Amino acid sequence: MRKFGIIFLSCLLTFTLAYAQRSTLDKVAGVVGGSIILKSDIELQYAQYLANGGQPNESIKCLALSRLLTQKLLAQQAVIDSVTVTDDDVDGSIDRRMRGMMQRAGGQERLEQFLGRSVIQYKDEIRADVREGLVAERMQGKITEKVSVTPQEVKRFFDAIPKDSLPSYNKEVEVGEIVFQPKLNKEEKQFYKDKAEGLRTRVKNGEDFGTIARLYSQDPGSAPDGGDLGFFDRTGMVKEFSATAFKLKAGEISPVFESEFGFHFLQVIERRGEQVHARHILVTPVITPGSLERARAKADSIYTLIKTNKQVDFSTAASVYSDDKETKYNGGMLLNAENVQSRSTLIPTDKLDPQVALIVDTMKVGSISKPQLFTNPQDQKSTYKILLLRSVTDAHKANLAQDLPKIKENAQADKFNRTVSEWFEKKRKNTFVRIDPEFQSCKELKDWVSTPQTAQVKP
Template identity: 35%
Template sequence: MRFINNRLSLFVIFAFLGMFAASAQEIIKETQKDTVKPSVPQGRIKVDGVIAVVGDFVVLESDIDLMYREMQAQGMPVKDIPRGELLGKLMEDKLYAHHAIQDSIIVTDADVNETMNRQIDYFVEQIGSEDKMVKYFKKKNIETFRAELFEMIKNQKLTEQMQKKIMEGVEITPEEVRQYFAQFKKEDLPEFGAEMEVGQIVIKPEVTQAEKQIVIDRLRQIKKEVMDGSSFYSKAVLYSEDPGSRSSGGFIKMNRKSPLVKEFKDAAFSTDEGQISEPFETEYGYHIIYVEKIRGQDLDVRHILISPKVTPEAIQKAKEKIEKIRQRIVSGEISFADAARSESEDKETRNSGGLLMNPRTLETRFELTKLPPEIYSDVNDLKDGEVSRPILSESQRGEKTYKLYTVANRYDQHIADYAKDYTKIKDLALKEKQKKAIGKWSDEKIKSTYIKISPEYQNFPFVNHWVKK
């Protein structure tokens, strides 16, 4: 959802490949301890063999073929990658997903749909059209493709949640950080890339009351049409501007702890089951909510989001305002940081003097290669302390803002220094400890989980001990 406070990160390439290569998987029941022969569902022809079973999941020979094809499509060299290595990766994913289900980890349909829609948009962009996409992945039609992709993404998210659960209890002490750093010889110390701190000032065009009223009236009309018999689901698909829930008819499962803005939760919990709220405003626009089901403190709701549009006159006024702010900074009347605190309309960066926060490290430093591309192109040529010209920016939701950027500080590429880079070293040490925790968990679960591997793969030198002696 666009109005959830934090956004999801992108899939890393191997996680994505593992997800998509699972297209032929079936959940099976073990009927005989000496065989790997799941029953074939009615109406489906078995076209290739089962090469591994992990808990309730199987891996097919064709899964590895698909993985190779996806790697080639991404331009990755596959000549020297043995099939057993890819099988090991697929089996790891199945192990996590199996135990996530056993541990009652929940992945919501809305969350899966949001990721699926982004993935389909990416495929269409890369391949050219939905028809070409379906043909490329050798599916019968778009409905079959979406159904299979839904299950793949759901299993991948189960894997991610299981890994997160394993790692969330792992903590590290300052002494462990010191010991981790002390193990490196001088010539083997980590090297950190060049970094910079970027400041921004954001001015948003003012939305007129007339534009707000247009949206309120439109939502009230939609509400009336639904009460007269129209489908809320269809209205959400047609008119909602929330890309995260639009394709699922605006559907959201929520409770008091859900990471939604306060106004949305207040409206949802003050609306009776089967009723539709009046239009209400959040920072993302105006909404109406239909409360579909109440189960104690858990709600099933659908919503429609529409944002008021800004006029050309409002955009021009915002530009004039930010140009005056820039003139004051350049003339020395006010510092960039003070101008951000007093004038910027971005609440997430205003209190820090405009400094952007790196969502990966929760620090203000960004490695140059990991700056968002749209920001990197705007700040790359700026000198220290220089202020950019006003830049008109448009979000994925269509919200237009004017921005000023400055490079507050630059940090050259350098060998790790314990005092100066403690936070980064701590992060590396924690990741190492988390990796060991996952390895220990895997070893224990492999011993207690039903696993069967086809004979032709049993002598492969897997990283994990899949073959039980």
């Protein structure tokens, strides 16, 4: 941990120096349309790369200039096409970035020491850059929003792949689950609610909220920062939390309330439009032997119901009885975590939870397991699950019959990339572009350097 802190401090000192140099470094590294990119902009991005744990590598500066040129060109087109982002979008992006930096630095106070400025001041300084980046991202989405592939295009894409270059796919399975989480009864919960009430009383009596949060809050993400959650909108937290936060005025402390994470109370620090800056203290209940036994008994009864009542299949039971919100509305089927957007239920066996993989390996296709106890390795929480093995696909070379969804996704990605590349090629030919000689040898910039209107910038 000490070594990590030294590295982070070194990176952030570089980052701070680079930011301070913005006012004195005026060498133009590139021009695209009516926008200029200073060398200090590139140094700042390189310092951010180092601060995020990257290894020293000068070619990253070439990539940074390429990204900035791309961002400027997209942002200029966004003005023409009236593509915008809201203040809430910008606030949310900045807050996510700052939470990551604070976590790596070891809290807000240490980050501010490293930066030599307050977090609020730093947020204001990067706001314009963040907004432009979001606008550029949205503009690129507009360029590809109508791109789709036909079955004929998918086949042409597949047929164009050399036979000796076809990808191989590992063994894949489709697995469903019905999850039974142990739940405390009213009497068992009261102990933890009373504990949260006691902490709230201490804060109301004058003890420092941040100190109490650091000592007693059981939210690992915010406790080191004194419970600080940054800004969030109404969709950024669970409903009980948002409903409470948006009722309060700045400085007010909420009553104790319950969410799926436990018992909280919070304090609103600042309101800004449809965003709230708040901090909280969380008390997480501990599962009791009694609650675990109740979960096992319920799992056994649902397993018996599925096996004996032909009108209740696995999918129906999952939607009614499962406690897992991510799978219950999908018939209990697990999604491939590496390909969530496609909502694929095909999961390579080496990507399954090892506990699930061990049980599935002994099952036949179409069979349902008896309730089994599972323990989450991250938080050590226990649940009972009933598993369904819906299908098994053995390892094989890619083919259209078995792998159409994957091939279609790859064909669409290829068409997306070609559409964006063609757009940039056309825009570059009709946009004034100049690259400083220092960067013209960068292979990452060859498309920009070869633009017909490119001219050297005088040092």
